[in-house]
Amino acid sequence: MRLPGVGRKTASRYVFYLLKNQEDTKLLSQLLREMVEKVRLCSQCFNIGESTLCSICSDPKRDKGLICVVEDVEALLAIENTLSFKGLYHVLHGAISPLEGIGPKELKIKELLERIKRVKPREIILATDPDVEGEATALYLLRTLKPLGIRITRLAQGLPAGSEVEYADPQTLISALEGRREL
Numbered sequence: 001m002r003l004p005g006v007g008r009k010t011a012s013r014y015v016f017y018l019l020k021n022q023e024d025t026k027l028l029s030q031l032l033r034e035m036v037e038k039v040r041l042c043s044q045c046f047n048i049g050e051s052t053l054c055s056i057c058s059d060p061k062r063d064k065g066l067i068c069v070v071e072d073v074e075a076l077l078a079i080e081n082t083l084s085f086k087g088l089y090h091v092l093h094g095a096i097s098p099l100e101g102i103g104p105k106e107l108k109i110k111e112l113l114e115r116i117k118r119v120k121p122r123e124i125i126l127a128t129d130p131d132v133e134g135e136a137t138a139l140y141l142l143r144t145l146k147p148l149g150i151r152i153t154r155l156a157q158g159l160p161a162g163s164e165v166e167y168a169d170p171q172t173l174i175s176a177l178e179g180r181r182e183l
Contacts, residue, residue: 038050040052042054042056042057044088044115045088045089045090046090046092046093046108046111047073047076047089047091048073056080056088056089057088061086062086062087062088063086063087063088064087064088064121065087065121065122065123066086066087066088066121066122066123066125067087067088067089067090067115067116067121067123067124067125068085068087068088068089068090068124068125068127069089069090069112069124069125069126069127069128069141070089070090070091070092070127070128071091071092071093071094071095071128071129071134071137072091072092072093072094073091075127075129076091087125090108090111090112090115091108092107092108092109092112092128092137093107093108094106094107095107095128095129095133095134095136095137096136096137096140097133097136102133104140104144107137109140109141109144112141113144113145116148117148120150121150122150122151123150123151123152123153124141124145124150124151124152124153125153125154125155126138126141126152126153126154126155127154127155128141130157130175138154156175156179157172157175157176157179158172158175158176158179158180159172159173159176
């Protein structure tokens with residue numbers, strides 16, 4: 001078994017720590033078992049949670065007319081941590097990547113279409129990654145959703161806060177210029 005981001009040395013440290021600390025090992029084992037038993041996908045947005053609906057979908061204060069489409073739960077959490085988005089989400093669980101054998105059928109796109117037809121949101125925000133796979137996914141979603149007559153937006157791209165213009169790559173500068181806004 002391999003954990004992402006954990007190399008051979010770190011894995012060895014974990015193993016020796018767990019061998020030396022039996023109580024921590026038992027607790028970790030119990031917590032992992034509980035996670036497998038309790039955590040499930042939200043039936044509406046495919047976020048993770050412990051109920052049929054996640055805490056975001058079941059929050060009555062959320063703007064149900066606004067759906068932000070993200071590739072994974074980590075992206076959802078990143079947006080949530082800004083404390084500025086008050087709408088709902090839809091987690092695709094990946095991005096279109098023909099080289100990896102991932103097409104639209106492997107993602108939660110069919111469920112997104114069914115949801116849109118059912119709840120008729122006023123806006124869909126495409127928040128896929130600004131890489132080749134994310135752009136391909138956004139383009140596919142745009143072509144698929146445009147005929148439904150719903151407003152479709154894309155997260156702005158450009159220079160990160162605190163960076164310097166001279167160190168930005170050309171694509172970032174192009175995106176920053178195209179996404180500029182009036183002051």
